[in-house]
Amino acid sequence: MMRTLRKKTRLVLFIALAGFLGLIFFQWGFNIMGIGEERETDIAKVDGIPVSYTEYLRFAQQKEMEYRGISMDDVWTLMIEEVMWQRLTQKEKFGVTDEEILMVIRNNPPREVLESEYFQDENGQFDYGKYLELLRAPQSRPWLLEYERNLRKELPREKLRSLLATLGWVSPYEDSMLIAAQTTRYDVTVLMLAYFRTRNLFTISEEDARTYYNSNRERFKRPESKILEYVFFERKPSQYDTTEAREAIEDVVARLEEGEDFLMVAQEVSDDSVVVREFEGETGLQPYLMEVYKRLKDGEVSDMIQGPHGYELIMRVSRGKLYHVQKNIDVSRMTLGDIYEKVMAFKETAHEIGFDSAASELDLQVRTTYPLRTDKITFPVRDTDGLAAFLKKAKRDEIGGPFGSMGGFYLFALDSVIPAVQPAFEEIVPQIEAMMDRDFVREKTDSIIHEYYDRLMSGATMEDIARDDSLIMYSSNTDATLDQMRMSVGDDFAGTIARLEPGQLSTPLIGEWAAYIVRCDAKRSVPFDSSMIPALQLKRQFRVQQLSMDIFEPEELEDKRDVFFE
Template structure:
């Protein structure tokens, strides 16, 4: 089942996107009743002024689209989505606070100021656009001619720039007002300079009581602990915590898998050398979702931007030739350099990612399907133990998870768990969660609310502090 879903990821994501839009329109937009109830509800307020749900939703959609464009091909986790929700709310709060301050200080922006800003301060993305450059440098005259032209493209640009500067200019004026009265006396400047340039030599004797005096020689009574705990309760305050167990079906390739992937890369190279189009092969074979649709194009990159083995090969490979397989932690790469200078390379690549192949991949997919069928989204806590026995695996105990923090196992950051664990009930199991290293199902063993835990749970910390 899981393997079929992965093979049809594009179709499934399209269906989910349509369903999501439909939910927003019919359920969220109309409150499930067709009356648009949620559109009139408030999600918060700033100094008594309400923030409407619909306003927040529009801001969230814009922030979500920005995140998607910044990470093309990446799947946003539930933690990512929660962070975007919070960011959308923070944007609205900040915008309202700024508006209040503009009104208080009577900061206004005129149309003339906006027109002058558009003409004198083109944004960086405009200055770097090829249409406005001459010999690799921004050409102000080309920009002026563009602004003077009367066409649809110019009008759309000016509308976008007007909106941008209506937001930015008041902030600039506010910054000028706030910083205008800032005065740093000479003594403070001298101190800053001395802190940056003076040096001293210090000899220190460090005495660590924990090493000099044995704990056993110090008598700490229960009354001492209780008194310290009562007087320092805030020091022990913590976020909500979840304790989790899990089963993992490991995806890492065997040495035979890795050898077969490298051999497959050599076969693809031979076909390209014999005349196959590199870009066409990349669109079919490459595992790099960010560049695959562009025929493997990586654009232009400089030194230090790629993993070392890839960079070394790209800066040494003759222009126009296809490399032998280049091995990195991501997999086996075929590289074709299209242009190179002393400090930059324009290239394409085909990535064959590390993973199980052939019969071993089929076995892995079958194990993942069994994990989904036997353990995922269960309410019986024994389901995880039963699934582990049938899969010949062990139930492992993960580190405690604090709310708001990512969940990390070894070198892998596990997506979605940080949200799921605080929505689930104890004993429930998660859906199958996939990372580059494994398939996981988690069980929520216990959930502790945020606040100050009882003394019994922090007794060792209290004793160490006393």
């Protein structure tokens, strides 16, 4: 009785909280970001397609029912994918006919029907006749309508997935190149001049540095930056959330005492999808669970266990096997509502008595950021564009936020402004010399490697150059494939070798860390074998993955979760 009452109470509280949030965002019109006055109703825009806050809440509730323990970040990702799926299926006009729906319903029973004991015959096999009776029964109409609705949504996506799979096709020419990269073996000789060796060939005088500084003054100019002060509201579970998780485990205990099956209850309510655990040895289970497991007899249920994520129960089934149910202590929407009230109370107080005084009155620590630039925000907030917008026009007594982060919410205020400045030469000599190093080393290396190349063209050998000059590094590589050389030295290096025939010499190759001249000494083919097939398969998989990323990654995404305190 009490368990049922608690469940109903939670439902009432959730509905009340949802109504409260709706009142805040749609009737009061609070602008909690402090950036503009326009009232927001959309939590996102995905390539121009708006997603209202109410649509997002419905979607989140649905996913929380489908996937126990799902994080809100995962819900957000799924929502973006859902919008992209809908847009793509509508754009490409992937439809489904009534005949296709009927065929699927007749020939593909849902998983819950396939796994139901009611639809099994005396041998434990699925009885198709019973399924047909279910389809003909008038009582099945609501269920069939729901099944049809889901099929009309999913079948176009299956067609699209099939199409995407075919787009992983690789042309015969590409296949031949992939095969050649594995079946063609090379013997090569390389002259390499590393940049770090070239660095010792020149010095940078003060006069050189001043000349470089005067010619590149814009590169050394420091743009305006600002320092913000901030307070942080930690997003952590409340006592209510702890009680909620503990009472959920107490509900499980009560159901077990009433005779319900442990495994069935665990599969229904556990926040951990792994409810059956099989293990070997002492290290196969977390120490705190192993300690409880050892004290149990087969078929015995433990007392409530407080684990790292919440409360747990286990039942020892046999040696090396147990059933497990877990209820996480998560931050509830009610707790988020409490945090929201604290944030708004701070903002109101700060507007009246000042940011620092409000923090002192509410016992919050004020910290400052490092100097921030609007074109380069690296502070750990989710909405860096929003923080850049606030930073750009921040004035005294203005408060920006809340800005969501991984662990909570930030509120910002302007602390100080560091104006743009052209630093004097004497202040930044090390920085100037570092830039000169990068520029001059590459130029010097390029000049020297071309001198080596000219000597080779005049009749000198690689061996002669390596023997006469200690700067150069001489090496030989035998029986190497293009794939191996690409992985060890890079694509440009492998591409250079692929163009060479035996006895040919490459022109100088200027790489990221060194310059090279390559000679192809030998080139031969080996038979294609089954060990080379995975490379062809990986190429197809990579192409499908890239296509999927290009298709389902929105070009423009407006993320307004901070506005709605999500």
